[in-house]
Amino acid sequence: MGLFDRHAGLLEAYRDVRTTGADPFQIRMERVLSPTEAIINGRKMLLVGTNNYFGLTFDPSCMEAAIEAIRAEGTGTTGSRIANGSYSEHVLLEQEIAEFYGKKHCMVFTTGYQANLGVISTLVGQGDHLLIDADSHASIYDACKMTQAEVVRFKHNDPSSLESRLRRLGDKPGNRLVILEGIYSMLGDSAPLREFVDVCKKYGAYVLVDEAHSLGALGETGRGLCESTGVLDDCHFIVGTFSKTLGAIGGYCVSNDPDFDILRVTVRSYMFTASLPPSIVASVRQALRVVKARPELRTQLWDNVATLYDGLAAQGFKLGPEHGPVVGVHLPDRMTAVGFWRAMLDAGIYVNVAVPPATPNGVSLLRCSVCAVHTREQLEHMIEVMTGIGRQLGVISGTPKLRVVAGSR
Amino acid sequence: MPDLGTGEPLLRTAHQLIVENDDIASTLELPRLASRLDVIREICRHLAPYQAGERPIVGATVIAKDLTIDSLAIMDMVMELEDSFDVSIPMNVVAEVHTVDQLADTILDLRAKR
Numbered sequence A: 001m002g003l004f005d006r007h008a009g010l011l012e013a014y015r016d017v018r019t020t021g022a023d024p025f026q027i028r029m030e031r032v033l034s035p036t037e038a039i040i041n042g043r044k045m046l047l048v049g050t051n052n053y054f055g056l057t058f059d060p061s062c063m064e065a066a067i068e069a070i071r072a073e074g075t076g077t078t079g080s081r082i083a084n085g086s087y088s089e090h091v092l093l094e095q096e097i098a099e100f101y102g103k104k105h106c107m108v109f110t111t112g113y114q115a116n117l118g119v120i121s122t123l124v125g126q127g128d129h130l131l132i133d134a135d136s137h138a139s140i141y142d143a144c145k146m147t148q149a150e151v152v153r154f155k156h157n158d159p160s161s162l163e164s165r166l167r168r169l170g171d172k173p174g175n176r177l178v179i180l181e182g183i184y185s186m187l188g189d190s191a192p193l194r195e196f197v198d199v200c201k202k203y204g205a206y207v208l209v210d211e212a213h214s215l216g217a218l219g220e221t222g223r224g225l226c227e228s229t230g231v232l233d234d235c236h237f238i239v240g241t242f243s244k245t246l247g248a249i250g251g252y253c254v255s256n257d258p259d260f261d262i263l264r265v266t267v268r269s270y271m272f273t274a275s276l277p278p279s280i281v282a283s284v285r286q287a288l289r290v291v292k293a294r295p296e297l298r299t300q301l302w303d304n305v306a307t308l309y310d311g312l313a314a315q316g317f318k319l320g321p322e323h324g325p326v327v328g329v330h331l332p333d334r335m336t337a338v339g340f341w342r343a344m345l346d347a348g349i350y351v352n353v354a355v356p357p358a359t360p361n362g363v364s365l366l367r368c369s370v371c372a373v374h375t376r377e378q379l380e381h382m383i384e385v386m387t388g389i390g391r392q393l394g395v396i397s398g399t400p401k402l403r404v405v406a407g408s409r
Numbered sequence B: 001m002p003d004l005g006t007g008e009p010l011l012r013t014a015h016q017l018i019v020e021n022d023d024i025a026s027t028l029e030l031p032r033l034a035s036r037l038d039v040i041r042e043i044c045r046h047l048a049p050y051q052a053g054e055r056p057i058v059g060a061t062v063i064a065k066d067l068t069i070d071s072l073a074i075m076d077m078v079m080e081l082e083d084s085f086d087v088s089i090p091m092n093v094v095a096e097v098h099t100v101d102q103l104a105d106t107i108l109d110l111r112a113k114r
């Protein structure tokens, strides 16, 4: 058997996707012009699939901070946090994030993926129990493969499904750790966190919430779903990323646990990889200041979400269950999704296409992510384009529906 | 091994008898013990949509290989079976299970250990 034979099935599916003439997984951004525009295939495209929720990738103050840091400290740290890669600024960033959440401890990682991978797989071990939402991100699933703990999935966003699994554990020894996400990355829906926290309290389980897509977007001060549902103090661990709202790269985990710092010498994805370069640390510190200082970005983001979501819903598109910075558009199958995606690219709009096995329940999606600095005109244009393509492909009918959906702010 | 792919009407299975997510459920034993046949029937019911061609689904069917089901759908089916039979099957245990028979035995073993 050849090394690649095991991927035969995937290869076939991938070939299907590529026969349409453009490969959605090999799109080249020839030049990025702004948070909402780039040159792709020699043409200017509207970007509605970049997780750049506040548009901070081109924030002048963040860019200046990064440039200054490069001049002062160079391009990279060339070492890990436990060797030569801890600069004063890494520690300051950790203090600032901890302070932002009102927690005692924070560890910064080189990506959010590594934060989930390392923290989750290290917190639980032999004899412990890890309970994860069925729709968890790949980084959480990969952590499951690395731990010796017993892993059980519960139904997506279903506290009673979690409860029956905690109940079945009965008085078995071992810690229980429950993993949730603030906003799910494919359909933009939020966890019923308060209900989940109540169940966890009843069974003495620890809670870890991944706020990757909700940092900045949810909560009075942008701290995420933990803040908007009023359970910050009940969440033992909060993980997040700098790669979305904060416009850079990196991950973090905050906690009040007095022994948290032991993770610095046990989490391998922290210990055995180079630390973030000074420029990133500087731009992230500044981006966090911008998030605190400019709450209007959050308002703009949700106004834009409402424009896009309600506009598409009114045309009869089947969307994720609630307003969210990610708007997932359901399409009947993989080929329709890829065809739709390609037609949008031809029309000058870039979104993500998500198809099985990367999606929950085998659904095929166009995954749109909204930016606070999208203009109303850009989004209305997008709705018009999608309506036209949707009708051509027979995905929606010709007559618009009226549908009202509650916001999730 | 009875041919379970014939679509005969199902007898009552444990699946229909469980009071889900009710605190009382934890204190009640299932009204009827699930027999091995009940478990196999329920597994086959979940797998029926993934039958490949005319080949019937039997105890020796290798779930991930002989059927058109993908790994994510297998995990989702396991989640449903967990609730039908009120057991939890850890993911590492699922990884070791290949056939319908093995899955049924795993469920029965875990039930016996409760």
Ligand SMILES: Cc1ncc(COP(=O)(O)O)c(C=O)c1O
Pocket (backbone or CB within 6 Å): A111, A112, A113, A114, A116, A137, A139, A181, A185, A210, A212, A213, A241, A242, A243, A249, A250, A251
């Ligand atoms: C829910 C979730 N967690 C974690 C990550 C990983 O983030 P990062 O890009 O920082 O590795 C992502 C992004 O892909 C995500 O969607």
